[in-house]
Amino acid sequence: xxxxxxxxxxxxxxxxxxxxxxxxxxxxxxxxxxxxxxxxxxxxxxxxxxxxxxxxxxxxxxxxxxxxxxxxxxxxxxxxxxxxxxxxxxxxxxxxxxxxxxxxxxxxxxxxxxxxxxxxxxxxxxxxxxxxxxxxxxxxxxxxxxxxxxxxxxxxxxxxxxxxxxxxxxxxxxxxxxxxxxxxxxxxxxxxxxxxxxxxxxxxxxxxxxxxxxxxxxxxxxxxxxxxxxxxxxxxxxxxxxxxxxxxxxxxxxxxxxxxxxxxxxxxxxxxxxxxxxxxxxxxxxxxxxxxxxxxxxxxxxxxxxxxxxxxxxxxxxxxxxxxxxxxxxxxxxxxxxxxxxxxxxxxxxxxxxxxxxxxxxxxxxxxxxxxxxxxxxxxxxxxxxxxxxxxxxxxxxxxxxxxxxxxxxxxxxxxxxxxxxxxxxxxxxxxxxxxxxxxxxxxxxxxxxxxxxxxxxxxxxxxxx
Numbered sequence: 001x002x003x004x005x006x007x008x009x010x011x012x013x014x015x016x017x018x019x020x021x022x023x024x025x026x027x028x029x030x031x032x033x034x035x036x037x038x039x040x041x042x043x044x045x046x047x048x049x050x051x052x053x054x055x056x057x058x059x060x061x062x063x064x065x066x067x068x069x070x071x072x073x074x075x076x077x078x079x080x081x082x083x084x085x086x087x088x089x090x091x092x093x094x095x096x097x098x099x100x101x102x103x104x105x106x107x108x109x110x111x112x113x114x115x116x117x118x119x120x121x122x123x124x125x126x127x128x129x130x131x132x133x134x135x136x137x138x139x140x141x142x143x144x145x146x147x148x149x150x151x152x153x154x155x156x157x158x159x160x161x162x163x164x165x166x167x168x169x170x171x172x173x174x175x176x177x178x179x180x181x182x183x184x185x186x187x188x189x190x191x192x193x194x195x196x197x198x199x200x201x202x203x204x205x206x207x208x209x210x211x212x213x214x215x216x217x218x219x220x221x222x223x224x225x226x227x228x229x230x231x232x233x234x235x236x237x238x239x240x241x242x243x244x245x246x247x248x249x250x251x252x253x254x255x256x257x258x259x260x261x262x263x264x265x266x267x268x269x270x271x272x273x274x275x276x277x278x279x280x281x282x283x284x285x286x287x288x289x290x291x292x293x294x295x296x297x298x299x300x301x302x303x304x305x306x307x308x309x310x311x312x313x314x315x316x317x318x319x320x321x322x323x324x325x326x327x328x329x330x331x332x333x334x335x336x337x338x339x340x341x342x343x344x345x346x347x348x349x350x351x352x353x354x355x356x357x358x359x360x361x362x363x364x365x366x367x368x369x370x371x372x373x374x375x376x377x378x379x380x381x382x383x384x385x386x387x388x389x390x391x392x393x394x395x396x397x398x399x400x401x402x403x404x405x406x407x408x409x410x411x412x413x414x415x416x417x418x419x420x421x422x423x424x425x426x427x428x429x430x431x432x433x434x435x436x437x438x439x440x441x442x443x444x445x446x447x448x449x450x451x452x453x454x455x456x457x458x459x460x461x462x463x464x465x466x
Contacts, residue, residue, distance in 0.1 A: 005019065009029075022090070022124070023087070023090040023114040023115055024092070024110050027109075027132075028091075028092070028106065035096060035098070037097075038094055041092065043367060047087075047108070048083055052254050054136060055076060056250040058075050058076050058079055060243050061139065064240065064242060071116070071129075071135065078119065091111065098361070100359055100361040100364075104142075109132035110132045113132040139240070141230075143233065144226075146363055151224070154223055154374070155223050156257075158223075158374055161377055164379075165212055165213045165216065165381055166213055167385045168209055169206050169210055182197055185408045195408060195411070196461065208288045209292075211288075212284065212288055222277055222278055223274060224258055225260055225262045225268065225274075226262065227265050229245075230244075234266030234269040234270070234358070270359065272352040275352055276353075283344075286345075286373075289377065290334070290335050290339070293331035293335050296328070297331040310394060310395070312391075312392065316329060337379075337380035341377060345369075345373075404438075405435040405436075410423065410429075425440065
């Protein structure tokens with residue numbers, strides 16, 4: 001770049017050329033040079049939440065008459081744009097960064113200052129007029145802004161995740177109704193056990209997801225307590241008491257989330273255990289998704305030489321060498337999303353446990369993994385529901401033949417024939433290859449109608465014995 005294409009900015013370490021039209025400044029430039037790590041940028045939801053935090057601070061500072069109306073109007077407009085996602089392209093920082101998120105906070109301050117200058121028609125970098133620290137960051141610290149923004153971002157992402165879980169849960173509920181009359185062999189330890197219905201299996205998956213939905217809804221409570229106003233370590237250093245008492249109220253009204261100022265701002269600045277708890281609940285959803293997706297994959301295995309009780313929607317060709325092969329790619333992708341989240345849970349746990357004294361410096365990795373996991377599982381739930389579960393079909397004939405040919409049928413006959421007789425039937429079937437159903441009819445132990453009644457959906461799903 002020529003000298004006409006850059007502006008020179010200074011900090012305590014010296015000076016650097018900055019692209020003339022860049023909204024970011026020297027602190028962003030140093031972070032971009034230092035942290036070339038994950039290849040992922042700071043999560044947009046975190047940036048948008050920073051817009052809420054900075055706008056709340058700006059409005060309170062206006063009321064405290066810390067700057068004139070023109071400056072306040074321009075800064076608040078810039079904050080609104082950040083909240084709306086209009087400034088995302090100006091943040092080039094890596095998600096993983098040292099400094100407890102200072103690089104992100106400084107980048108936000110620079111972009112907002114320069115955007116406000118731009119709105120006022122002044123040159124970018126004219127920090128004597130609007131300064132990233134003296135104005136945008138007034139009465140704030142990274143140590144209260146970053147965790148507050150992270151909590152707001154996490155709440156929003158978890159709400160979106162909850163909606164996706166509901167979509168998947170409802171897809172399973174639809175299949176519960178559709179498959180209510182399909183009797184099949186239930187299995188324990190992957191061995192034939194007792195008869196159930198395919199619908200009841202689908203309903204069980206829906207029930208598990210319902211618990212996940214409730215967990216996600218309730219965990220928002222863990223994130224609503226913020227340390228905004230505590231500045232560096234929770235003592236409120238350099239912030240007037242009026243600002244400290246008003247800024248969280250302003251933030252609550254802006255973001256529509258019931259945030260509350262922590263009673264102990266020092267404790268709230270020191271500890272990050274709430275993020276570990278919330279990530280644990282997100283991990284629990286991943287655990288359930290992995291189990292459910294694995295079951296769907298197994299029930300659709302074959303289709304000719306496997307269980308084949310379900311027919312999964314064909315999404316793409318499955319092999320470069322085996323003609324006609326179609327793989328269960330959607331459940332497999334869900335499992336891989338879950339595996340990523342399980343790994344992220346470990347990263348968040350380590351980060352939250354590694355804080356020191358008055359601050360946890362590892363919140364950037366918490367933000368990266370928590371927000372990223374919520375996104376990943378939200379998309380996984382939507383994909384699973386739309387591309388797999390809603391299109392599931394039952395192979396009714398396969399389920400019926402498995403029921404009549406399985407030794408599990410003997411268990412359904414215990415109440416009518418007694419344990420010893422049922423056991424003899426199962427042993428004979430295993431030794432001769434003749435199905436239990438055929439043996440029952442051949443020996444006239446039951447009529448066809450009586451046998452059908454014993455293996456009807458109502459009979460096999462009755463709670464307890466008749």
